[in-house]
Amino acid sequence: MKFVAEKIVQKNYIVVLVCLLCVSCSQKNEEQNITWSKHIAPIVFKNCTPCHRPNEAAPFNLLTYADAVKKAQLIKFVTQxxxxxxxxxxxxxxxxxxxxxxxxxxxxxxxxxxENGTPRGDSLQEPKTPTFYSGSYFGKPDLIIKPQKPVQIKGNGTDVFLIWKFPYEIERDTIVDFVEFVPHQRKLIHHVNGHLISYDEKRSFNYFSGENISADTKSQLMEVYKQMHIPYTDQLQPNFPTLTPNTIYYLPGYIPPVYPKEIGGYKLKKHGAFLLNNIHYGPSNADLLDSSYINVFFRKTPIQRSIRESQLGTFGLSNIEPEFIIPPNEVKTFHTHYTLTSPISVLSVNPHMHLIGKTFWAFALKPNGDTVPLIKINKWDFRWQYYYTYKHPVKLESGATIHVYGTFDNRNENPNNPFHPPRTITQGNGIESMKTTEEMFQFIFTYMPYKEGDERIDLER
Ligand code: HEC
Structure with missing residues (x-):
């Protein structure tokens, strides 16, 4: 009996050993047989090509085997x-x-x-390069609104702030799913914020004529709008067309959030215009033309739940503590907080800082003391300012307090500091505070009033 047992144990041991050998040798084989066709192309096409293709954000293409081989060492480095x-x-x-x-x-x-010398593998097995629509991150839009004329940027090394009108006319009233601003001078455009203006067909208007671009973002806005022929031309009240705020938005690296059909959407009237009430170009050293444009994607289903947006910090609902002044040669942390008075479902969050931002952290504290994590950025990068959309809406109950902490590094050692030697940096005045070299500390969030079951909605695109 004892003998048999020993034998079984021994046998098992051998089986296990053989198996281990097999696994490690097949792993070794797998490792040696990593090929473009089988392993690498799918990774690159899914994760890199959406940006690394013509007219998108990245400086070179990753569409083919040859493209990837040319950049192999860099690809290894930037992914490591x-x-x-x-x-x-x-x-x-x-x-x-x-x-x-x-x-x-x-x-x-x-x-x-x-490291294995970029083997191609069986080129017959290679997945096809995905086809993308050129001129949009998402695909073919239902409406493209091109500018009436391009913006002329002087190569004089100063920031430029403009108001820019994009009038359109469509066959009939419809519903917009989302809007994509496509920057032309990508490297210069620092941010865009704009509204939709909609005209009542029964009134009179001439919004296609008048000034198209205005450099005057500081004086009486109503005067500027008159020069742009935005108000109605009849004598009825109200004089100003309907305004849907914050329908256009762009920051470096920004990709518009896209929600499932039951969420979001807004009306697009037959007659109207997108009014970029603020497009900001960073300093340029060469004379340039900018022909950015707007892609509009329609929605075939009625509006069920509209999205709202709020912001904390700079220009927002809550004050920044301490006062937002970042002295030279200091790393300084600021805090802002806000208590909700009704329950909401948060869809996406957009942390915003400028060049000397270092870290960003937002969470909510429930009335019972539990923490709801919202977002943490351990190494702020000015070039990538996404609207981060949650996998499922995040419920924040009434009485929950959102806390936001932002740390700014105003030391000489910070390579992103626009000033060497460092100077005091603040948020400046009004629109001018949007200069890249001044700072902002903002937490923007989009949400809906909470409804039972929101936590289960799938927000994955
Ligand atoms: C969201 C858009 C986006 C995606 C996705 C993306 N890239 Fe990039 N990539 C860029 C932009 C923009 C730049 C140029 C700016 C920069 O270097 O930061 C860049 C630069 C690079 C560079 C040059 C870096 C240097 O220092 O010269 C490499 C290499 C690169 N990307 C590889 C990749 C690889 C590999 C992937 C996929 C695993 C990828 N990228 C995914 C936008 C993207």
């Missing part, structure tokens, strides 16, 4: 360091829909592939 794909939010703190994050395994495969 997690610099690419760009996604500054810490996904160990909160997860988001459509996260641009490679798995550890994908990163290891990219490394092995480069």
């Amino acid at each position: 360091t997690r610099y690419m794909p760009p996604f500054p939010a810490d996904v160990n703190y909160t997860h988001f829909a459509n996260e641009l994050v490679l798995t550890d395994e994908e990163i290891a495969q990219l490394k092995t592939w480069v």
Whole structure:
């Protein structure tokens, strides 16, 4: 009996050993056989090509095997360091829909592939390069609104702030799903914020004529709007067309959030215009023309639940503490907080700072003391300012307090500091505070009033 048992044990041991050998040798084989066709192309096409293609944000294409081979060493480097794909939010703190994050395994495969000399594998097995619509991150829009004329930017090294009107006319009233601002001079455009103005067909108007672009963002806005022929031309009241605020938005790296059909959407009248009440170009050293344009995507279903937006901090609902002054040679943290008076479902969040931003952290405290994590950015990067959309709406109950902490690094050692030696940086005055070299500390969030079951809505695109 004893003998049999020993034999079984021994046999098992051998089986296990053989198995282990098999696994490790097949792993070794797998590792050596990482090919473009089988492993790498799917990673690149999914995670890199949406930006690394013509007319998108990235400086070179990653569409083919040859493209990837040419940049192999750099690809290995930027994925090892997690610099690419760009996604500054810490996904160990909160997860988001459509996260641009490679798995550890994908990163290891990219490394092995480069170190093994970028083998192609069986080119017959290669997945086809996905086809993208050129001129949009999303695909073919239902309406493209081109500018009436391009903006002329002088190469005099100063920031430019403009108001820019994009009039349109469509066949009949419809509903917009979302709008995409497509920057032409991508490197210069620092931010865009705009409204939709809609005309009542029964009134008289001439919004296609008048000034198209105004450099005057400081004087009486009503005067500027008159020069742009925005008000109605009859004598009836109200004189000003209907305004749907904040329908256009752009920041470096921004990709508009897209929600499921039961969420969001707004009316687009037959006659109207997008009014960029503020487009900001950073300083340029060369004379340039900018022909940015607007893509509109329609929605075939009626509006069920509209989205609202609020912001804390600069220009927002809550004050910044202490006063927002960042002295030279200091790393300083600021705080802002706000208590909700009704329950909401948060859809997406957009942390905003400028060049010397260092870290950003937002969470909510429930009345019972529990914490709801919202977002953490451990290394702020001015170039990537997403609207981070949650996988499912995040419920914040009435009485919950949102806390936001932002740290700014105004030391000489900070390579992103626009001033060497450093100077006192504040938020400046009004619109001018939007200069890149001044700072902002903002937490923007989009939400809906809470409804039972919101936590289960899937927001993945
Ligand atoms: C959201 C858009 C986006 C995605 C997705 C993206 N990139 Fe990029 N990439 C950029 C932009 C913009 C730049 C140029 C600005 C910069 O270097 O920060 C860039 C630069 C690079 C560079 C050059 C870096 C340097 O220092 O010269 C490499 C290499 C690169 N990307 C590789 C990749 C790879 C590999 C992926 C996928 C795993 C990827 N990128 C995904 C937008 C993107």
